[in-house]
Amino acid sequence: MLYITLLCDNGMSTSMMVQRMEKCAKERGLETDIAAISVKAMKERMAHTDVLLLGPQVRYLLSKMKAEYEPAGIAVADIPPMDYGRMNGESVLDLALKLSKERENS
Amino acid sequence: MKKFKQFFEEKFIPVATRIANQRHILALRDGIILAMPLLIIGSLFIIIADFPVEAYQNFMLGWLGEGWNDFVWNDIVVATISLISVIAVFGVAKSLVDSYDLDGTPAGVVALASFFILLPLDVDSWGWNADLFGSGNLFLAMIVALLIGELYRIIVKKKLVIKLPDSVPPSISNSFVALVPAAAAIILSIIVKFIFRATPYGDAGSFITAVVSAPLTIAGTSYPGALFATFIEQLLWSFGIHGSSIVTAVMEPIWLNANLENLAAFQAGAATLPHIITQTFIENFMWIGGSGATLPVVAYMLCFARSKTLKDLGRLSIAPGIFNINEPVVFGLPIVLNPFLIIPFILSPLVIFTVSYAGMALNIFPRMAGVSIPWTTPYLISGYLATGGKIGGVLLQLVNFVIAFVIWLPFIRSWDKRNVALEQGTVTE
Structure with missing residues (x-):
């Protein structure tokens, strides 16, 4: 099971992204658990996160989130704005898979 | 454009981010959000009571009689929207202390007591005027919450708390942690109360209203003030x-x-x-x-x-x-x-x-x-x-x-x- 967490200001627009990613994951037969949460709720979700993706609107938190969660073994990255705006679940899922692979190799 | 973009990303965004992530500003926002469900439900009842359609008003009047909607203002609004300051003082102090990775709930309770100390009690009727709990004292509530939250944090972090032997179960010794900060907060509030009583303002709330909230409200709700805020909002979004x-x-x-x-x-x-x-x-x-x-x-x-x-x-x-x-x-x-x-x-x-x-x-x-x-x-x-x-x-x-x-x-x-x-x-x- 791959745990992916999407972060935005209050988890509203990222929840649309979650739907699209889950659909892609299902089509590919992948075992994933994807959630959209607000910045505040992240601490509680930490134990259930392998890959943490930031919506572009909270990209400014990237360095803070990296400092906080990378030592715990969580891969942290921001979602490219165009993929986010056009709700391209396919390529964001690919990004998460790539990050999780890199994380396992390192 | 390129130079402007560079300036913006290197100078402006970090400053804006720092302000928005500033611990006390976040505590204010998160603490007030606690009252949001009550504000919205209270508002819903006001809309039901004052729904401006004559046929509806006549129907309700005929069915329930004169004053059918008094319960909305007299019973619901006083217990929801008009409690905003009481909820904010607890919520802001709790959020602030939580942000220091301490248990914020006792700090919220201590701030609540300090706030009530500062409110003028009408000794004749032995009661507080319900208006004191509403928006008029919101700024007082926020200031008290931030100050008491900081006081609580400093005392607990400096370990100026009552320590019990290790053999005492942690759940019991934890309940003693808040004693010293609570005593300090209450003594401080009483002193502040007496100081304000000696001034022409009479109480802390009237002072804050005159000196802090009135000028801030005028600036923040003025045309140039709010237009500027809107411009900054759009500018930030423009950079994602x-x-x-x-x-x-x-x-x-x-x-x-x-x-x-x-x-x-x-x-x-x-x-x-x-x-x-x-x-x-x-x-x-x-x-x-x-x-x-x-x-x-x-x-x-x-x-x-x-x-x-x-x-x-x-x-x-x-x-x-x-x-x-x-x-x-x-x-x-x-x-x-x-x-x-x-x-x-x-x-x-x-x-x-x-x-x-x-x-x-x-x-x-x-x-x-x-x-x-x-x-x-x-x-x-x-x-x-x-x-x-x-x-x-x-x-x-x-x-x-x-x-x-x-x-x-x-x-x-x-x-x-x-x-x-x-x-x-x-x-x-």
Whole structure:
């Protein structure tokens, strides 16, 4: 099971992204658990996160989130704005898979 | 442009981010959010009670008799909306202390006691005037919460607490942690209370109202003050930063207070409500389908776009757009870092802001009645509800929609043409 967490200001627009990613994951037969949460709720979700993706609107938190969660073994990255705006679940899922692979190799 | 962009990303964004992530500002925002469900449900009852349709009012009057809706103001509003300061003092102190990775709940309780010490008790009737718990003391509540929260944190972190032997179970020894900070806070509050009693203000709340909240409210709800805040919000979004979250973190206490002052005047039956700019003015009138007034853009893409990209984006953005969520438009069109589309994105909110302000100042359009409406309420419905059920509110929203559409039209049309050309391969990026 791959745990992916999407972060935005209050988890509203990222929840649309979650739907699209889950659909892609299902089509590919992948075992994933994807959630959209607000910045505040992240601490509680930490134990259930392998890959943490930031919506572009909270990209400014990237360095803070990296400092906080990378030592715990969580891969942290921001979602490219165009993929986010056009709700391209396919390529964001690919990004998460790539990050999780890199994380396992390192 | 390149130099400007560099300056913006290296200088401006870090400063804005630091302000919005500032611990005390976040504590204010998170603490006040605690009261939001009560504000919204209280507002819902006000709308039910004062629903301005004569047939409905006559029916209720005939069915339940004179004063049928008194319970809304006398029983519900006093226990929801008018408790805002009491909830805020607890919530803000708790959020602040939580942010230091300490248990914030005892700090919230201590702040609550300090706040009540500062309120003037009417000794004859042995009671507090219920008005003291409402928006009038919101700023006092916030200041008390921040100061007591800091006092609590310093005392606990410096380990100036009562220590019990290790053999005592932790759940018991934890309950002693709050004793020293509680004593310090209560002694301090009593001293402050006596000091204010010796001044012409009489109590801390009256002093804060005169010296802090009145000037802040005037500045934050003035035309230039709020216009500037709106401009900063759009500017941040233009660079892909969540501008609304950053700007409202700073302005929310002021704008929410203005909203509640309007509600008090609305309740008293005032002919003209005191504030034009309030929280609902910004969230329900300026954000047409999200900040930047992008709902007209979505409508254009849905109805008139000829390029596949924009047609698809229109279909994708309409459902969230109705609920004022516009990240798909902002990042997908994209508006972010796109100098061409940033022009209408910044311009349309500033223009509709000005038109709405002027319309309300001249009393052509109704002002905000002060009821709290979630910012996700669909446009037009929110205009009706936010003005206390006035068609004028809907008309103003329609006017704003048309203005935003006209400003956006030339830009979105030529952006569509460009995308058609790109799709046909006649030009390249």
